[in-house]
Amino acid sequence: MLAPSVLGCALFLIAPLVVVVVLSFHEWNFLSDPEFVGLQNYRDLGGDERAMRSIGNTFYYVLLNIPIQTVLALLLALAVNAKIKARNAFRVIYVLPWMAMPVALGVIWRWVFDPANGALNRFLDLFGVDGAAWLTDSTWAMPVVASVNIWQYTGYTMLFFLAGLQAIPGQLYEAAGVDGASKPYQFFKITLPLLKPAMLFVLITSVIGSFQVFDTIHVMTAGGPAGSTATLNYQIYLESFTQRNAGYASMLAVVLFAVIAAITLLQALFFRKRTVYDFS
């Protein structure tokens, strides 16, 4: 019963994981015999400006995404959780972007942010504002790429907060209200602490997701201008499949995995303490 899954996973999941670590100690162009070079690839990393820059770009991308997306999602969840009309319609509309094809979104965003003919600069023109060159400006390119991700996942993230909010017993707010606690006080003392499990899930999955951005960057900027949007994920793709440095790319892949594992562990430790209000 387990056989097909174990065999398949051994071949397409476990073997690749082992091989990528082994390859990271080799130099290989996909064709000739791999040459063992020990730790050379890892030693070269520090002096590789492009790779170091791509690591910086990755953190920049994640930091642009996560705070904005998380705060917006929480705000929307609070709004949808209030007593409002057409709640289901709003919820459905917010989740709509989640399943959109990122490649198509990349194409659409390129058009919206086109410096001359794009919707955004046309709109800014109405108010006499000169829009930036967006994707061809190395300062703006990364925030624009990040905005696709924020647009796509804010509503999706909202659903997890909404589920978390609905699990908080109403009695807690009633009791706090009787004791004269203000609304902001209730938010920081009841809502936020009790949302911790939802927050942990949201942060871990959205950070891992952000580290893996590929499609939108490939279509919108291909890592440019001047390498300003090449994330580590994209750099690994370029090293392996355009430069054909399979060994060096494998080293980068191991580094990426180590970074993700470390961040996930830190988040889990940070959120380990749970708040429990016993009102039985």
Next chain:
Amino acid sequence: MVKRILLYLLLVAGAVVSVGPYLLTLNAAFKSKQEILTSAPWAPPENPVLSNFADVWGRYDFATFVLNSVIVAVAVTLGQLVFSTLAAYAFARLEFPGRDMLFWAYIATLMVPQIVTLVPTFVIIRELGLVDTHLGLVLPFVFGFLMPYGIFLVRQYFKTIPVSIEHAARIDGAGTFTILWRVMVPMSKPILGTLAIISFVNTWNNLLWPLIITHSEATRVITRGIAQMQSQFNQEYHLVLAASAMALLPLVVVFLTFQRHIVRSIALSGMK
């Protein structure tokens, strides 16, 4: 009162931003090449044309791209459902040495991004002689990129089904596969629906793997087709936007048809 107005302003602003890009794209897809460049993007087309769609279907083998995407996404979804269900049952119900260790080993791989295993996976597919084939597109998705998640999702759900139901079926003479097919699967429809949706969407939208493993027109999927159009004609917005509209539309229709189920699905997928 002011609070209510602010609340609805926030809600409506969120809705406009969520739907805006879809509407702008659909709107632009019906404008001629000239009109896209001269008119305001939010103005409705003055002379709606269908030529952009005809051009995409005519200049490219777009029908083949769509067919390939459908074949691959359906094959991956079916493979996911069958193999995840079998493995999930083993992890949830069967007793064998090292079971929990093996299960947690699967779960640990959930943190592994697709790109990390990409070079070895490519090499394995190459050694199997499956480069530029449909099978080469499907296999790593079923067993590599998606399987641990599927097993996790279904196993957690199976755990919530009382064992006593199974015991009753066994006393009536049902074997393991009968129990799985007649008892567990019918009782797990919500989670299997969730898994089907997630598998289909992920495969349909993925660019990275097709980009690496396919090169001929015969195996090109939509994501690759659009990425290629974009790099060939990056200023010909009328073509790439019409193609994007066609790539987005099927999932929007699926979404609106099954919206209740999908919204609940996502919540289930985050269940721990």
